[in-house]
Amino acid sequence: MSRIVKLAVIPGDGIGREVIAEAERVLDAVTADSEVVFEKTTFSLGAGRFLETGDTLTDADLESIRAHDAILLGAVGGQPGDPRLKDANIERGLLLRLRFELDHYVNLRPSKLFAGASGPLANPGEIDFVVVREGTEGPYVGNGGSIRRGTPQEVANETSVNTAFGVERVVRYAFDLAERRSRRLTLVHKTNVLVHAGGMWKRIVDEVAAEHPDVAVDYLHVDAATIFLVTDPSRFDVIVTDNLFGDILTDLAGAVTGGIGLAASGNINPDGAFPSMFEPVHGSAPDIAGQQKADPTAAILSVAMLLEHLGLRDEAARVQRAVEQDIAAREGTRRTSEIGDAVIAGLQA
Amino acid sequence: MSRIVKLAVIPGDGIGREVIAEAERVLDAVTADSEVVFEKTTFSLGAGRFLETGDTLTDADLESIRAHDAILLGAVGGQPGDPRLKDANIERGLLLRLRFELDHYVNLRPSKLFAGASGPLANPGEIDFVVVREGTEGPYVGNGGSIRRGTPQEVANETSVNTAFGVERVVRYAFDLAERRSRRLTLVHKTNVLVHAGGMWKRIVDEVAAEHPDVAVDYLHVDAATIFLVTDPSRFDVIVTDNLFGDILTDLAGAVTGGIGLAASGNINPDGAFPSMFEPVHGSAPDIAGQQKADPTAAILSVAMLLEHLGLRDEAARVQRAVEQDIAAREGTRRTSEIGDAVIAGLQA
Numbered sequence: 001m002s003r004i005v006k007l008a009v010i011p012g013d014g015i016g017r018e019v020i021a022e023a024e025r026v027l028d029a030v031t032a033d034s035e036v037v038f039e040k041t042t043f044s045l046g047a048g049r050f051l052e053t054g055d056t057l058t059d060a061d062l063e064s065i066r067a068h069d070a071i072l073l074g075a076v077g078g079q080p081g082d083p084r085l086k087d088a089n090i091e092r093g094l095l096l097r098l099r100f101e102l103d104h105y106v107n108l109r110p111s112k113l114f115a116g117a118s119g120p121l122a123n124p125g126e127i128d129f130v131v132v133r134e135g136t137e138g139p140y141v142g143n144g145g146s147i148r149r150g151t152p153q154e155v156a157n158e159t160s161v162n163t164a165f166g167v168e169r170v171v172r173y174a175f176d177l178a179e180r181r182s183r184r185l186t187l188v189h190k191t192n193v194l195v196h197a198g199g200m201w202k203r204i205v206d207e208v209a210a211e212h213p214d215v216a217v218d219y220l221h222v223d224a225a226t227i228f229l230v231t232d233p234s235r236f237d238v239i240v241t242d243n244l245f246g247d248i249l250t251d252l253a254g255a256v257t258g259g260i261g262l263a264a265s266g267n268i269n270p271d272g273a274f275p276s277m278f279e280p281v282h283g284s285a286p287d288i289a290g291q292q293k294a295d296p297t298a299a300i301l302s303v304a305m306l307l308e309h310l311g312l313r314d315e316a317a318r319v320q321r322a323v324e325q326d327i328a329a330r331e332g333t334r335r336t337s338e339i340g341d342a343v344i345a346g347l348q349a
Numbered sequence: 350m351s352r353i354v355k356l357a358v359i360p361g362d363g364i365g366r367e368v369i370a371e372a373e374r375v376l377d378a379v380t381a382d383s384e385v386v387f388e389k390t391t392f393s394l395g396a397g398r399f400l401e402t403g404d405t406l407t408d409a410d411l412e413s414i415r416a417h418d419a420i421l422l423g424a425v426g427g428q429p430g431d432p433r434l435k436d437a438n439i440e441r442g443l444l445l446r447l448r449f450e451l452d453h454y455v456n457l458r459p460s461k462l463f464a465g466a467s468g469p470l471a472n473p474g475e476i477d478f479v480v481v482r483e484g485t486e487g488p489y490v491g492n493g494g495s496i497r498r499g500t501p502q503e504v505a506n507e508t509s510v511n512t513a514f515g516v517e518r519v520v521r522y523a524f525d526l527a528e529r530r531s532r533r534l535t536l537v538h539k540t541n542v543l544v545h546a547g548g549m550w551k552r553i554v555d556e557v558a559a560e561h562p563d564v565a566v567d568y569l570h571v572d573a574a575t576i577f578l579v580t581d582p583s584r585f586d587v588i589v590t591d592n593l594f595g596d597i598l599t600d601l602a603g604a605v606t607g608g609i610g611l612a613a614s615g616n617i618n619p620d621g622a623f624p625s626m627f628e629p630v631h632g633s634a635p636d637i638a639g640q641q642k643a644d645p646t647a648a649i650l651s652v653a654m655l656l657e658h659l660g661l662r663d664e665a666a667r668v669q670r671a672v673e674q675d676i677a678a679r680e681g682t683r684r685t686s687e688i689g690d691a692v693i694a695g696l697q698a
């Protein structure tokens with residue numbers, strides 16, 4: 001009897017559709033002979049859907065997505081400055097809503113400089129770390145507001161909400177991950193300025209560290225962390241940090257390891273109460289959409305993370321290996337689908 | 350009759366003292382024959398003072414500093430993890446208190462890749478931009494708190510406070526600066542997540558932009574901005590951004606342009622109601638303090654910014670030129686004072 005995995009696919013907007021097409025082909029190919037069967041449902045969500053129907057993510061969409069085992073997402077967001085999207089915040093209403101409603105408290109973002117990939121650094125050294133970004137709290141909660149909007153007396157506030165519950169669970173995840181890697185963990189925050197939130201993060205990391213005496217623990221202010229990401233990225237193994245700092249660091253990390261065309265991510269609910277969601281770090285890039293110019297590698301690597309998350313280790317490893325081989329052999333520009341073809345060919349090897 | 354400038358000097362802690370010693374020597378040398386006389390008062394403030402007296406910045410200190418025309422600061426902060434400093438937040442109590450009390454609403458941080466300086470990028474191209482960081486609002490206001498501290502039910506919040514008044518004045522400063530430079534201005538924020546604060550920043554930039562039709566205006570999310578800082582830093586001319594994003598971007602910019610040993614900054618009250626304060630971007634680096642290993646260049650360039658701010662254009666240009674010559678001619682390691690000597694020798698040229 002074969003195992004059935006119900007997969008919700010959200011291609012989204014712009015290049016999201018093109019890269020997800022390749023990611024799906026790779027998924028189909030790698031599971032063709034396996035006993036696991038992926039039952040896919042495609043959800044048409046994003047700026048495109050909003051322009052057609054005025055909906056971003058309905059309760060019915062959410063309920064239906066929630067009934068799946070996992071989610072594969074491309075990218076969402078329309079043309080910047082499109083007046084018809086002025087009042088739609090697709091990012092908050094769709095992407096962040098999914099992360100919050102499905103309690104994706106671990107936003108997992110590996111950063112690895114693959115052989116053959118070239119980034120902007122002259123002497124990058126070996127780069128292989130993972131950012132464990134908190135996904136359900138911090139400045140992302142949407143607890144903001146303004147008064148006297150649009151006047152010279154406007155005051156606009158944003159509140160970062162942090163709970164010991166939320167911080168502890170993601171910190172524990174990061175320590176467990178560090179135990180399985182090189183046993184080095186770096187907390188990144190800004191404790192000298194954000195003394196309340198930062199102080200709590202620091203205290204919880206110190207407490208959990210006491211249970212992991214074999215993990216070397218380090219602390220960096222976020223500003224200093226950006227310096228080390230470009231001057232000494234090899235120093236990092238596992239970084240644990242809040243939602244906003246994690247957002248910033250992972251884009252920078254993506255750039256340093258050869259561009260966000262290669263950066264995959266998982267929005268994970270480790271408890272398994274809700275489906276986890278895998279997506280490339282990059283956005284919908286409307287400027288190059290529909291031209292087969294996008295690199296589907298980040299989406300394909302997100303499939304590898306998805307497979308790994310579902311316990312399909314062999315399949316995950318085959319995708320990962322095929323991508324690494326493809327990157328190592330790169331030369332010239334290829335169309336989106338050509339990169340998909342090459343990775344699929346590599347699966348056989 | 351000579352013009353008298355009353356200068357408050359705060360060497361601070363660690364390498365702050367060593368770099369300020371050189372900065373003062375350069376200041377003395379460049380003003381030796383000029384008609385302006387600097388009357389200096391040295392304030393002993395920082396972790397050292399706290400350990401001796403338990404005071405961080407008394408009201409009397411503040412009043413006395415306020416009576417000066419300008420401030421030159423080295424760096425403050427003790428040994429990380431020093432248990433005696435556990436409850437002292439020197440950064441908030443001293444550095445940030447000065448910025449807030451003296452209404453330093455423009456935190457000006459030039460980023461230039463000098464000939465001869467080498468950063469981590471393989472192909473940096475030309476780098477010459479200025480970050481105009483807001484200095485008196487945002488997540489730095491200290492409007493945070495926590496309940497049930499130290500328990501598993503702790504909730505710790507931090508509120509970013511942003512006013513149209515505060516944003517408009519710094520945005521106007523940035524546009525004026527862009528008019529005197531290459532007429533390109535980039536707003537950096539995270540409008541898709543921090544919709545209230547980000548929305549107000551965007552609206553005000555759009556409004557002020559309408560008065561400056563000759564300035565090309567661009568917007569980047571902070572995460573994307575870090576990517577461009579390492580992949581295409583030449584695109585930037587003037588960046589205007591909030592207090593926290595400015596903190597992060599300027600450390601990264603410092604690294605990209607050859608290290609924060611070269612990065613100067615000004616905390617400016619453009620209205621002249623309060624003395625402006627000039628300081629290197631780097632910290633007190635207790636690990637290398639007292640060993641004559643620190644590079645005093647950032648402190649010396651901060652003197653150039655101070656001179657420029659006081660309208661002493663010729664003196665500022667002489668210091669700037671001497672530093673640039675010194676950087677271009679660098680080879681081998683030199684002691685802190687040797688770099689000071691070299692810059693002073695270059696002043697004659």
Ligand SMILES: CC(C)[C@H](C(=O)O)[C@@H](O)C(=O)O
Pocket residue numbers: 091092095096247281541542572
């Ligand atoms: C699109 C945006 C809301 C999102 C974020 O800030 O988390 C993106 O930048 C990311 O990193 O996944």
Ligand SMILES: CC(C)[C@H](C(=O)O)[C@@H](O)C(=O)O
Pocket residue numbers: 192193223440441444445596630
């Ligand atoms: C020391 C710290 C409070 C300060 C800041 O965050 O502003 C520093 O990083 C800076 O950039 O001047």
